[in-house]
Amino acid sequence: MVQRIQSLWLLFAGICGFTTLKLPFYIGSKGNTPAEDFTAVSSTYLMILAVAVAVVALIDIFLYKNRGLQLKLGLAGFAGSILYLGLAFSKTKQYDTGGIALTSVFSFAIPVFYLLAIRGIYKDEKLVKSADRLR
Template sequence: MLQRIQTIYLLLAIFVSAGLIFVFPIWENSAGEDVFALDVLMAFGMFIASAAMSLVSILIFKNRKLQFVLGRLNIILNFFLLGVFVYWSLTLPGEMDISEKGIGMFLPIISIVFLVLANKAIKKDEDLVKSVDRLR
């Protein structure tokens, strides 16, 4: 399980989705206070759901097809989270709530990169198993 490269990529995606959200703020409000993902329930739930999907994907390492599907769903979830952040930062009028964007808004992009790399490695493993089955 840990000897596969996709497990490392998925662990990094878990670290980004569940660990770095407590370190980097999503934005700074007009009062100058940092707003973390824990303060915004919807963003926090989506980050934790992404981390949970990555963890489940690691634990079902014997079923590569389901692992690949969960990876794609996780990528879609992170794109949706990124879209929510862009929507929040562009539609709030007059800088009422979001004064300055933080690096936490870009965490879904980093997570997407690791998930794409993991899916690529899963697909490579699946193709290898299929080629060996053809020889039998």
């Protein structure tokens, strides 16, 4: 049984991060070549960033005793996921024609899950501080 909802949000962010390695973000073609899938594996920087964002989310789950560090890593993961989206959009400019794939939802879900987890961690920290004040 999961005691903290932010652990689920971080788990979902990690799963979405790893699915971006296989599922396409963009489907497009260059010139006369047939359409190809653009995934995180298509670019070295995107692959490293996607794996880093996913691993940070999974490591962040186990830092529940140190909420300050968990919050900082959550913010870093959120910033990395925004950077990932920006880099992915800049890489799609190399195609002449094409469109965003339906499976790009996983890429857009990562920062949302991070924000939900950060909100939960912040609420926990606030609750603990208010309980310490009452002692």
